[in-house]
Amino acid sequence: MKKSAAIIGGGVIGGGWAARFLLMGWDVRVFDPDPEAARKISEVLDNARRSLPGLSDVNLPAEGTLTFHDAMSDAVDGVAWIQESVPERLELKRKVYQTLQEHCSTDAIIGSSTSGFKPSELQGGAIRSEQIVVTHPFNPVYLLPLIELVPTDENPPEMVERAKAILTEIGMYPLHVRAEIDAHIADRFLEAVWREALWLIKDGIATTEEIDNSIRYGFGLRWAQMGLFETYRIAGGEAGMRHFIEQFGPCLSWPWTKLMDVPELTDGLIDQIADQSDDQSGHMSLRELERARDNNLVSILRGLKAQNFGAGALLNAQDARIGTPAVMPADPAGLVETARRAVPLDWTDYNGHMNEARYLQAFGDATDQFMEIIGCDAGYIANGGSYFTAETHIRHLHEVHAGMRIHIDTQVILGDGKKMHLFHRMMYDDTLLATGEHMLIHVSLETRRASKPAAHIAANLATIADAHAVLPLPEGAGKAVGAR
Known part of the structure; x- marks a missing residue:
C-alpha cells in the first residue's frame, strides 16, 4: 500500500518536501491557500524531476500522486507524515497544529520545517504534544539530504525512531539533535558566517561576490565532503587534531572576527548588499539560478558518490535500499x-x-x-x-x-x-x-x-x-x- 504525506504550506521549502516525497514513491497532499500554490509547486517539481533521479543509478520508485486540497482536514486525513512549512510565526504554527490534530491520525508524525523555533515552543498548547517534532531541511529539499530532527522528552523514543526511519526511506539523513537550542545546529554556523560577512561588506573589505567566491572556490568544497572537524584534523598533519588545536587554538583569542557584534542593518547597508547582489547575479532569472545550483550540486554529489564519501555514501546506501x-x-x-x-x-x-x-x-x-x-x-x-x-x-x-x-x-x-x-x-x-x-x-x-x-x-x-x-x-x- 502506497504511503501518503501531507504538506502544509507550499512555498519554496514545502514544494521541495512535496517533490522529495513524490519522487520517492509517496502520495502527497498539499494544503496552501495561495492561489498560485499549484503553479509554484509544479515548477519546483519540474526541477526536481530533472535533477533528483540522476543521483540514483537504479530505478526510483514509481512517482506518487500529487493532489491539492482546499481544507487542512482533507489534506491530513489518513496520512502517515505531515510536514508543516508555514511562515515563521509561532502563533500561526500553533494554530495550524490545533487544526491538524483535530483531523489527523493520532499516530501521524507532524514535522516542522522551522529554522529557529524549539520543539517545546511548537508543542505548547497542542492537543497531542508528543506528535510534533522539528524536522528542519535545507534548500533544495529534494537534493540536500540533511534534516535536523529535534524532539523533546514529550516525544516517545519509538516515535523518534519511526521518524528517522521514514526520513531515511526517502533518502534523507536525520541528524538527531539531542538537546533543544535556538536555531538548532547548522543555522547557528550559518548565522555566524552571515554576521561576519555583513561586517566585511560594511567595512568595505569585500563585496558579496568576493565573499561568495571565497566560499565556493575554497573551504566550501572541503566542507561539502568532510565538514569542519575532519577538515581541520587533516590540517594538523600526521599529529592530527591535537596538533592543529595547539597550533591554531591561540588564534581564537585574537580579534579576527566580530561574531558577537552585529552591524545595524541600516537602509544604506541593505541597499549596498542588494545592489552588489544584483550586479553579481541579476543577469539570471530565479529559475536559471536554481538550475545552475542544481547542476552544480548534482555534479558534486555524484563525484562524492563515486568516492563513496560524505553525502555520496548516503546516496550509495539509498541505491542499495531501493535497487x-x-x-x-x-x-x-x-x-x-x-x-x-x-x-x-x-x-x-x-x-x-x-x-x-x-x-x-x-x-x-x-x-x-x-x-x-x-x-x-x-x-x-x-x-x-x-x-x-x-x-x-x-x-x-x-x-x-x-x-x-x-x-x-x-x-x-x-x-x-x-x-x-x-x-x-x-x-x-x-x-x-x-x-x-x-x-x-x-x-x-x-x-x-x-x-x-x-x-x-x-x-x-x-x-x-x-x-x-x-x-x-x-x-x-x-x-x-x-x-x-
Whole structure:
C-alpha cells in the first residue's frame, strides 16, 4: 500500500518536501491557500524531476500522486507524515497544529520545517504534544539530504525512531539533535558566517561576490565532503587534531572576527548588499539560478558518490535500499533487463544531449549487471576471476537528454567457454536510442590471461545463451563503422 504525506504550506521549502516525497514513491497532499500554490509547486517539481533521479543509478520508485486540497482536514486525513512549512510565526504554527490534530491520525508524525523555533515552543498548547517534532531541511529539499530532527522528552523514543526511519526511506539523513537550542545546529554556523560577512561588506573589505567566491572556490568544497572537524584534523598533519588545536587554538583569542557584534542593518547597508547582489547575479532569472545550483550540486554529489564519501555514501546506501537485486531471470527466453535509470545532468555535453562516453558507461554498467546476474559478482572477482571487454561497437540512433528514463535490454549472442558476446539495446519507452555490442573474455586476475569461468558461471551463462539462441540476430549486430 502506497504511503501518503501531507504538506502544509507550499512555498519554496514545502514544494521541495512535496517533490522529495513524490519522487520517492509517496502520495502527497498539499494544503496552501495561495492561489498560485499549484503553479509554484509544479515548477519546483519540474526541477526536481530533472535533477533528483540522476543521483540514483537504479530505478526510483514509481512517482506518487500529487493532489491539492482546499481544507487542512482533507489534506491530513489518513496520512502517515505531515510536514508543516508555514511562515515563521509561532502563533500561526500553533494554530495550524490545533487544526491538524483535530483531523489527523493520532499516530501521524507532524514535522516542522522551522529554522529557529524549539520543539517545546511548537508543542505548547497542542492537543497531542508528543506528535510534533522539528524536522528542519535545507534548500533544495529534494537534493540536500540533511534534516535536523529535534524532539523533546514529550516525544516517545519509538516515535523518534519511526521518524528517522521514514526520513531515511526517502533518502534523507536525520541528524538527531539531542538537546533543544535556538536555531538548532547548522543555522547557528550559518548565522555566524552571515554576521561576519555583513561586517566585511560594511567595512568595505569585500563585496558579496568576493565573499561568495571565497566560499565556493575554497573551504566550501572541503566542507561539502568532510565538514569542519575532519577538515581541520587533516590540517594538523600526521599529529592530527591535537596538533592543529595547539597550533591554531591561540588564534581564537585574537580579534579576527566580530561574531558577537552585529552591524545595524541600516537602509544604506541593505541597499549596498542588494545592489552588489544584483550586479553579481541579476543577469539570471530565479529559475536559471536554481538550475545552475542544481547542476552544480548534482555534479558534486555524484563525484562524492563515486568516492563513496560524505553525502555520496548516503546516496550509495539509498541505491542499495531501493535497487533491484541481480538474480537469474525466472524465464531466460526473453531479453534480460540490465539497467533502468534516469540520465544524470552531468552526462550531457555542449550539444545538450548525452556525451558519447556516457553511452559506453551506460552499456558498461549494463554489462556489469549481467555479470552479477550470472554470478560474476564482487565476491567472485575478489577471488580472482572476471571478464575483460575485448571489443565494443556502439551505434548512436537517437538523442538522449538529461532526465530521460532509459532502460537497457540485453541479448546473449554467444556464451561459450571463455567468450561472452552481448548485445545491449538502450530504450526510451518503445524508442530504440542506441545499441552496444560487446565481446568479453573471461580472465584470471592472477595471471591476467584468458581462463575458463567457474562451473556455476558457465552454467548460468549457457542457460541464457541457449534460450537466446532462437531469437533473431539483432539489427546492427556484427556491423562495423563505415558507409551504409
